[in-house]
Amino acid sequence: MPEPGAEATRPSKNAIELRNVGKSFGAGANAFFALKDVSANIGENEFFTLLGPSGCGKTTLLRCIAGFEEPTRGEILLYDQDIASLPPYRRPVNTVFQSYALFPHMTVGENVGFGLQMLNRPRDEIASTVNEMLRLVQMEELRDRRTSEISGGQQQRVALARALAPKPKVLLLDEPLSALDLKLRKEMQVELKRLQTETGITFIFVTHDQEEALTMSDRVAVMNKGDILQIGSPREIYNQPKHRFVADFIGDINFLDAIVTECGVTCQAEIVDVGMVEFLREGEIAVGQHITLAIRPERITLSAQARHPCRIENIVYHGTDTIYHLRLPNDDRMLARSQNSEGHAPAWQTGDDIGWAAAPDALAVIADNPS
Structure with missing residues (x-):
């Protein structure tokens, strides 16, 4: 697993190419455009995440890749083959859904091998693959347990093993961690990235959770209202957002309106050097x-x-760090975060008049400032 925040090496070969993919529902004045000319290249052996709020089009795009929805226009290529017109069962793609859709009357091993049976694989191949998949998801000891008798996190692992068993070229994951509690979800984030690295399969992951996207992904595509606004590594998306929506959606951030002058940038009636x-x-x-x-x-x-x-209006303790709520002279508000040192109280108190500063490389410039 790469170091968190490390720059991802862009794969040289594309597993998926999306060319001006559009999807609309209805016709005429009542048409709803779930996808608007979406284009992206997703590399071989890449963990690629579609991130955005509910209704942004990310699941619709995933379903178009899977074959459960047919694009209204555009092309979807898998290793240079146009698959937009192929039915789901003819695509070398598998999907893990939010609801794992396991068979409760079957054992863990039977669930994992079910897809291979439907493909008429030889019995010895099925047995060997089931053993391999259970080892991969660390579920060997529960092979003979019914899926109705195991925990939610274990069911998620079984669903992953079942989807990986036919060795698809691309694995699609539609918010598969959303039903898990926080601690288990964090553990499974690490496990998912391990599985993707170990299998070498391209993962396309859908989520609205920013932390999931930053933790697991090689690259992230931030979506809103049917468009991809920005694609980049987690570090790029976090530190160099190109759109106000991207900046605001990923973590906490402060916005300051400014105007470009001959001397640099004027912000709050001062010249700010931002390169x-x-x-x-x-x-x-x-x-x-x-x-x-x-x-x-x-x-x-x-x-x-x-x-x-600035003036400190409120101080909120978060354990690992402290959040300072600041008021600026023009009545704008700002957040500042500092990491807590063990045994040391905050240096400032509510009501203190102090100052703030930021290094030039800490300021991202967004040109699509709303009026």
């Missing part, structure tokens, strides 16, 4: 343009000597 020279040189942002500066709370430093004044 704007490169943006101006490349023509991405013009002088006079309104922009948004996005700053993560953990990148803010509080100090009595800092140049930007």
Whole structure:
């Protein structure tokens, strides 16, 4: 498993290509566009996550790849073969759903081998594959237990083993961890990434949980209203969001309205150095343009000597860190997060007038500032 936040190496070969995929329901003025010309390349042996709020189109896109929905337009290629018109059973793709759809009257081993039986695989091959899959998901000891007699986390492992048994080229996972409690969900995040790395199968994972996406993924596609807004590594999505929605959806963040001037960026009537020279040189942002500066709370430093004044309105203790709720001179609000040191009380108190600062590389520039 790669180090959290590490940059992912982009696979050289695509497992899935999405070319201007659209999906609409209804017709005419009543048509609803669940997907709007979605294009993306998903690499071989990649853990790729579709992340977004409910109704953004991520599950619809997954169902189009699986064959349960037919795109209204566009192409879906699996290793350069157009599969958009193929029925689900003819696609080398398997799906793990939110409800695991296990057979309660069957044992764990029988559930894992069921798909192979439907494919008329030889009996010895089925037995060997079931053994391999149960070892992979660490369920050998429960082979003869009925699935109605095991826990939710164990059922999830059985569903994964059953989906992996036919050795699909791509495994689709539609929020498979949503029914698990928090501690088990965190454990299964690590297990899923281990399984993907060990099997070498491309995983396409759907979730609305930002932590899941950042923890497991090689790359993340953030979706909203049927569009993919940004694709990148977890580090890129978190630290360099290109859209205000992406920045706001992933974790806590502060927004400051600003305007580009000849000297740099004016924010709260001050000039802020955010490395704007490169943006101006490349023509991405013009002088006079309104922009948004996005700053993560953990990148803010509080100090009595800092140049930007603020007042502490509230202090919230979170165990590992403390959140400071700040009010700025123009009445905007901001969050700052500092990691707690054992045995040390917070350096500041509610009502203190202090200052804040942030390094230039802590500020992401978002050009789609809403009016």
